[in-house]
Amino acid sequence: MININNAEVKLFNEIDSTNSAAREHLNIIGEISDPIWFRAKKQTKGRGRNKNNWVSDEGNLFTTLLTPISWKLNIIPMLSCVIAVSIHQSVSLFLDNETSLKIKWPNDILFENSKLSGVLIENQLNSDNNFSIIGIGVNIISSPENLDHQTVSLNNLTSKTDNLLENFFDVLKEKIHTNLNYFNERSIDHFREYTLSKLWKLNKDVEFNHLGRAETGILAGLSDSYEIKLKIKNEIKKFNSGEISIRK
Numbered sequence: 001m002i003n004i005n006n007a008e009v010k011l012f013n014e015i016d017s018t019n020s021a022a023r024e025h026l027n028i029i030g031e032i033s034d035p036i037w038f039r040a041k042k043q044t045k046g047r048g049r050n051k052n053n054w055v056s057d058e059g060n061l062f063t064t065l066l067t068p069i070s071w072k073l074n075i076i077p078m079l080s081c082v083i084a085v086s087i088h089q090s091v092s093l094f095l096d097n098e099t100s101l102k103i104k105w106p107n108d109i110l111f112e113n114s115k116l117s118g119v120l121i122e123n124q125l126n127s128d129n130n131f132s133i134i135g136i137g138v139n140i141i142s143s144p145e146n147l148d149h150q151t152v153s154l155n156n157l158t159s160k161t162d163n164l165l166e167n168f169f170d171v172l173k174e175k176i177h178t179n180l181n182y183f184n185e186r187s188i189d190h191f192r193e194y195t196l197s198k199l200w201k202l203n204k205d206v207e208f209n210h211l212g213r214a215e216t217g218i219l220a221g222l223s224d225s226y227e228i229k230l231k232i233k234n235e236i237k238k239f240n241s242g243e244i245s246i247r248k
Contacts, residue, residue, distance in 0.1 A: 009038075019064050080119065094164075189224075
């Protein structure tokens, strides 16, 4: 069980990335018994999935949860799902209408096709101690421009703008802690069904990169291990997040 009350928050004015800070802390300490949050006002080398850079303008949320893995290793692929659900639930509490808020597999959060949040999960697994490094970036005050995709900030979507960064972080922490404590083999269907109900482009055509080339298919659903199911030339194929990336 993750102890919410014992979760320390380490805040940095400027570091390369919160994931790197969490990894370095773990390498020095060796192990932790309670989760630790790492936050930065500014990142100089923020990272996203697939070695992409994460633009880190001050005023947005850059945070990483370093936590012992208390769940069975066979369900680790579902961790991306749990985190995506937690962020979606958190953002929803700040919106008057969440209809346009979607989860883009595996764990991006979009509002009307514009990216609001991204996640980078790096697990450290060995025979003795297992830990997860869960990096989260959320556009709170501003969103980057001149990228190959549209972006949006929470500030432009909510009327609850007072102390928005800190209020959102408080909500996010609670949601993630609660959901990780509920995360087990019996709760997989709950998280997968929530994601399916909010899934971006479900039953629609998507373009994705696979083995260095662009392909198209119909997003047909999610497997029990959080693989994406795509209908390609009338055949259902499954892919994990390391095999493909959805472009549009």
